[in-house]
Amino acid sequence: MNGSSMKGRVAIVTGGARGIGDAIVRRFGEAGARVFAFDLIAPPEPRAEVRYVDADVSDRKSVEEAFETVEREAGAPDVLISNAGIQRVGLIGTLSFEDWSEVIGTHLNGLFLCASQAIPRMTAAGKGGAIIAMASTAAMVGMPGRGPYCAAKAGILGLIRAMALETASAGIRVNAVAPGYTRTKLVDDAIANGSLREEWMMERVPLGRLATPDEIAGAVAYLASDEAAYVTGQTLVIDGGWTVQGQSNAPGWLRGAAPARPR
Numbered sequence: 001m002n003g004s005s006m007k008g009r010v011a012i013v014t015g016g017a018r019g020i021g022d023a024i025v026r027r028f029g030e031a032g033a034r035v036f037a038f039d040l041i042a043p044p045e046p047r048a049e050v051r052y053v054d055a056d057v058s059d060r061k062s063v064e065e066a067f068e069t070v071e072r073e074a075g076a077p078d079v080l081i082s083n084a085g086i087q088r089v090g091l092i093g094t095l096s097f098e099d100w101s102e103v104i105g106t107h108l109n110g111l112f113l114c115a116s117q118a119i120p121r122m123t124a125a126g127k128g129g130a131i132i133a134m135a136s137t138a139a140m141v142g143m144p145g146r147g148p149y150c151a152a153k154a155g156i157l158g159l160i161r162a163m164a165l166e167t168a169s170a171g172i173r174v175n176a177v178a179p180g181y182t183r184t185k186l187v188d189d190a191i192a193n194g195s196l197r198e199e200w201m202m203e204r205v206p207l208g209r210l211a212t213p214d215e216i217a218g219a220v221a222y223l224a225s226d227e228a229a230y231v232t233g234q235t236l237v238i239d240g241g242w243t244v245q246g247q248s249n250a251p252g253w254l255r256g257a258a259p260a261r262p263r
């Protein structure tokens with residue numbers, strides 16, 4: 001996205017109060033978009049140019065009211081970023097139905113409810129639009145203890161493909177971003193509760209580090225921009241090579257770390 005391509009566009013970012021959502025909000029604001037951040041919490045570091053709206057993406061009424069606020073203040077949205085997310089850890093068989101429902105409700109119902117509000121408004125406005133859903137590498141691989149999260153994120157990939165087909169004739173593009181481990185409160189909480197460790201995250205990342213929230217926001221900005229005008233129904237994986245890692249234990253000379261192959 002260059003500075004002018006988002007100028008005057010109305011962008012909604014769910015979960016925009018902190019973490020990856022906050023990085024997206026900042027980028028879009030800098031690119032001249034009119035940004036609405038929907039969140040359950042008040043932003044720890046509010047950004048002056050952003051309109052924060054109290055909203056629970058898992059609640060139909062709350063989502064409707066938040067979209068009505070945007071409509072009243074700025075008209076139809078041009079961009080929806082469905083980013084709000086939570087984590088609940090536990091094995092199937094012991095994990096409660098409430099925890100399961102909360103994760104599915106936030107990620108998958110959240111995308112459904114927000115897209116259900118955005119698509120008719122974008123279509124009626126007749127100027128196309130872009131929807132980007134936050135998936136995860138957990139949509140592509142299994143993560144023990146994170147069944148609802150894996151299911152919700154994989155479900156998001158199915159839903160964006162179907163929506164891409166349903167909305168293409170209205171000029172609306174629908175894509176997903178699938179980040180690998182990114183240092184935010186979500187990850188810090190998992191480290192604190194013992195369900196994640198820094199070395200587990202780093203072990204299989206060929207690029208040898210975690211992502212920054214801004215690197216994820218950069219991919220979202222690309223997909224929202226006119227640079228991605230011919231991209232729809234796709235998932236952009238941003239994981240430092242984690243999901244293509246086949247042999248993290250291969251010797252250094254096979255990974256370019258040693259100058260020459262030993263005899």
Ligand SMILES: NC(=O)c1ccc[n+]([C@@H]2O[C@H](COP(=O)([O-])OP(=O)(O)OC[C@H]3O[C@@H](n4cnc5c(N)ncnc54)[C@H](O)[C@@H]3O)[C@@H](O)[C@H]2O)c1
Pocket residue numbers: 014015016017018019020021038039040041055056057058083084085086106134135136137178179180181182183184185186187
């Ligand atoms: N951090 C990572 O390593 C990572 C990796 C892959 C995908 N993701 C995804 O990126 C997204 C953002 O995660 P993050 O790491 O920035 O987490 P975070 O916890 O820092 O931020 C998530 C935000 O979503 C908000 N939120 C939660 N439930 C909500 C609801 N029902 N309604 C409205 N807002 C709600 C929270 O209040 C918070 O502001 C999530 O969808 C997450 O699954 C994160």
